[in-house]
Amino acid sequence: MERVSTWDLKVLTDELAQGMEKAMQLRFHLCSTSHSEAEDLILQRIISTFEKALCILKCGGHVGVAHVGAQAAAPESSISADGSSRSDDTNKNIKEYQEQGYASKKRKLQPTWTEQVKVNSENGLEGPGDDGYSWRKYGQKDILGAKYPRSYYRCTYRQGRNCWATKQVQRSDEDATVFEITYKGTHTCKQFNNVVPPPTSPEKQELKSNNSCYDQLEQNPMLSNFRANLRVNTEVSDIQEMPAYFSFPSTFACYEKENHCSPISALIDDNHLQGTYSPLFYSPATSGSNCFSTATYQMRDHDYGGNDNTDIMSAHASTNNSPIGGMEFSIEPAEIDPNFPFNVPGFFT
DNA sequence: TTTATTTGACCGCA
């Protein structure tokens, strides 16, 4: 296939990074004003979408985002210190992305990450809530040494939209209110546009696929309340073992102790795509301390040695810096494989 | 009738 030029990828990356930064800034502003949890959730999703899109560009789809023990079996990506991927590797990764995750069943090489979701049993909900996607359960298995069976879900739109995202839901042995959700692969189905009927009953939550969308969330007090009692624990269990990841610019941070959020743009430099970041994410689940740490973002070369590099990276801060301003996209149709999943949620939205 | 879930069987990998 013809290749997208390195410059085009860089431009695209910069634009996505800008978009994410703006979303971050908006969230920062929301942090100090009254706002609804639904707004938080939407913002969180927007940012997450940018993150994934950036990662797809940089790592060829090997997304390791804000999650526990991310263990993507990703081939080594090579991101240079200035944030521009080595062109050959970038193109190679894009190709691999198509071949591995979405055009074949080589799901072993798909991005994998884990979230821990705590459910407030007082709500009568026994399973983890929605994550914005529509899932269909395809299996359940007793796991050796585990108290509870593991449930297997895949995207409802596997057939129709060739979306190979899957997830596994495992109830924690220690705390039955905690569900460990392992996601494999990223969605290519653009499900945000779909309105899915709410679950028929709370009891069905655990067993049924987690159909939802944010419109539904806003209109459904039960789900909204459920969201309010949902806690996501995301810690990187072992940085050393993580493969080379692209990580994302964070232009603001929330400081838990101070219970306030502060922009960290002042701390940033232009060292794109390098360093280790531990952004504190705004939590929709807590009203007192509205910020909580969700992840350590990894953006480093493969030989990362667990250093203390905490450089904060930022996308270009101003749209005036937009490398895209006034220029034409030169991505010719013939240069893009039609199978490339540009309909990854948020890729061009 | 359609769609989703359950569950035993099968397969691949370590």
Added chain:
DNA sequence: TGCGGTCAAATAAA
């Protein structure tokens, strides 16, 4: 060979 992951027929629910 055992375990985890997936398939697919049977079943349940809407």
